[in-house]
Amino acid sequence: MEHELATRMRAVERYLLGELSDAERDQFEEHFFDCQACAEEVRAGAIFEANARAVFADPPRPVLQPGWWDWVRLRPAFAASAACLNLLLVGGMGYMGWAVRGLRTQVAELEAPQGYSSFALRGVTRGDEQVIEVPKESRFFSLSLDLLAGQSFRQYRGEILSESGARLFSVTLPRPRTPGEPLNLLIPASSVEPGRRYTLIVRGLEERSTGTPGSEIARHNFLIQRN
């Protein structure tokens, strides 16, 4: 038997399975006694057959149910994803904790008694600006302005505009309890930047005596500085 034919007809497997005719078996045996490649395959086959029989003859070992860790260990892609997710969760929770601690501190600081500087806005020549020097340690400062006669409304609205004219915030201002008292506006120091110019516009709401509702009753330009 030629090696080519032996390979083509899968002689090794057929020999081990006893599927060759007597003549074919003799021819193949003669061949693998001469052919070291086929001899090696037959030898491996005999080892496999004998040891497989011995393995099957062994009493079955108790099959251990794979635990969740085995399940994870056998799926590296899942394990990697789960590890990333865990990392994100831990990181997220850490960040949340840090942020919450910061917020608590800020709330506690806000709730604590504190002083603030108050600045009276005065009428200035058109185009001029008033310099507001806010102390560095102050968290708030207040702006107050006197109402002129005929500017009595139920409420007022104060708007702070930036240099570009963008409205930074708008807040309703209660009318003074007694006539002659100024309007007061408390501003967080962190909402304005030193060296920048701002404009406060005050509008009267819900006409009581004179004036048009929503109409501008005062406009003040000011420059913020921190010292």
Place this chain on the structure above:
Amino acid sequence: MQPYEFDGDYVRRLAEGDPTVEDHFGRYFGELLNIKLRARVRTRAMLEDVRQETFVRVLETLRQKQGLEHPERLGAFVHSVCKNVMFEKFRDAARQGPLDADAQDRPDGRINAEDWLISQERKLLVESVLQELSVRDRELLRMVFFEEVSKAEACERLGMGGDHLRVVLHRALTRLRERLAKRKAQLGRPSNQQDSVKRRRLAVHYTVRYSDGT
């Protein structure tokens, strides 16, 4: 086992009793003879008889003729000698009549003849190969090799085509050969001292054995 080229030099050294070549010859053809004979003889004793007689006759012939006309056909020569020895043994056994009652109770000759193939390490290797097969393929091999269900019936029971068994076996053998080769590479060659001790032992072994036969 290191591959050898079966050529004039190998045959000459074998005829001259070179212990290294004798060692290789005994192990290489010993395994092939076992494989050939295990399906044909019933008992381990018979297998050993045929094997030893084959070795003796091959070596005698080589020594008398100072080699072989076609040394590259040494394997075919060993095979033909083995066939002759085996038929002679069968004829002798037939002349001696049917087996006695005790002989019927002898353990399965094939299992005995396979002892040399089985080792704990090989079992583990084969087990690892079996574990990599699908449950159905493993069951197929179990039925054929262990339960000795006919191949046709095993394939039918598992709803497989007739060729599937050969494919499964081929796949398993390929993996086993890879593992055996890897294991062999890990073990490496024995040290020179171990090698020379082994050669001396084998030389004594063959001298005693063959001188008894001649």
